[in-house]
Amino acid sequence: MPQTIPTLRVVLIGICMLAAAGLAYAMKPTRQAAGADTFQLETAIPRQFGTWIEQKQQVQIVDPRQQETIDRIYSQVLMRSYVNAEGVRVMLSIAYGSNQSDDLQVHRPEVCYPAQGAQLLSTVNANLPTQWGEIPARRLTTQFGPRHEPVTYWVMVGDRAIIGSLQGKLAQLRYGFRGQIPDGMLVRASTIDPDDERAFAQQARFLQDLLAAVPPETRKRLSGLQ
Template sequence: MKSSRVGVVLASIAIAGTAIAAEVFAPHQLMARTAASQSLETVIPKQFGAWKLVPEISPVKPVDPEAYVESPDPLSAKVYSQEVARGYTDGQGHIVMFLVAYGPVQNYKLKAHRPEICYTANGFRVSEKSSGALDVSNNSLKITRLIAERESRYEPITYWMKVGNDISNGVVDNQLSRLKYGLQGIIPDGALIRVSTIGLAKDASFKLQDQFIRELLAALPPQEQGFFLGKS
């Protein structure tokens, strides 16, 4: 009987200690609070080089795949505080769809959904996912490519994600980045940047997307490029 009581006491102490440790080590400081408030609608130009805005183009929006069946509301209502979704043309008949979604909180419960998840939730088949790097503005930008298909729509996609100041595209990378900031007591912000095209073959699409990304980033003020490229 005595050993049983001792076990109950020790278990209670362990539970209490775990709860206290969780509270002490849980991240509390929002990285977004220390960053300057920026309007992506203002920062991202509507015209640059040969590229001009096409108002009627609407890219696929992020959705919550778990809630989509009952309520197809965009995930941005729960994750993203800012979202820019636009179409651009180069004047030669080529259309590029561009989306940036920013969220002030990127933790384990509320995190940005990758395009392969969002497109699948929208009824697309996703294939040919690959990782690579793109040389932009004297930086090597880590990117992910994939193909999304639905009926006759064939959409090559290039994207990258930010967790805090890190470019972090993969599931494991995302978790490691959030853990890194969490150990510093920081809840990181994050962003999804996505570029896609319709009506072109895969190689031609990715070549056009690379050109668009380079020219867009070059058109941004130097102080704003860090948002898209990450900071060391």
């Protein structure tokens, strides 16, 4: 049988496929944007600032499966409780991961709270005002039995605070074009309070006081604000 001579169209398609594969390989991130990072949450976050002082927490029992996920995704996790002179108690959690790739993205509270048995009552985007600008944040209300816990949090991908998975993916692409893998951070504050409006106001004041108490370079790492 006579051999079929490849048409010009087939050859061009083959060349394009090879070029696309080569471009995808060339654009694959190969180095972490954070580099040899010396950022340490334990020393970067003060134990006392403004009218807030750390209150030692009782030892919490964590689901082993949840702990395994935390250990895999994050290289540093800080969990503290703070109390002010008025007796307001705020729980602060900051989780940092040096590798914010597709399979190692920060786990958002909308996922973590229900995974631990809590009911997610509401979710709303809200810009958190500070003297340096606004932080795109998210506010949740959660319920675990009689425990009503409003939550304020934001996510950092590289040097920017982002809302939602689409913004996170775009931030990853921005670094990917430079051959870099961004780091990621989740900053979360919560209180046990049946009054959502009061709780969110107290959390905003706490986070504003925290950002005011740290050096500019730490504030930028935590919030993206100059």
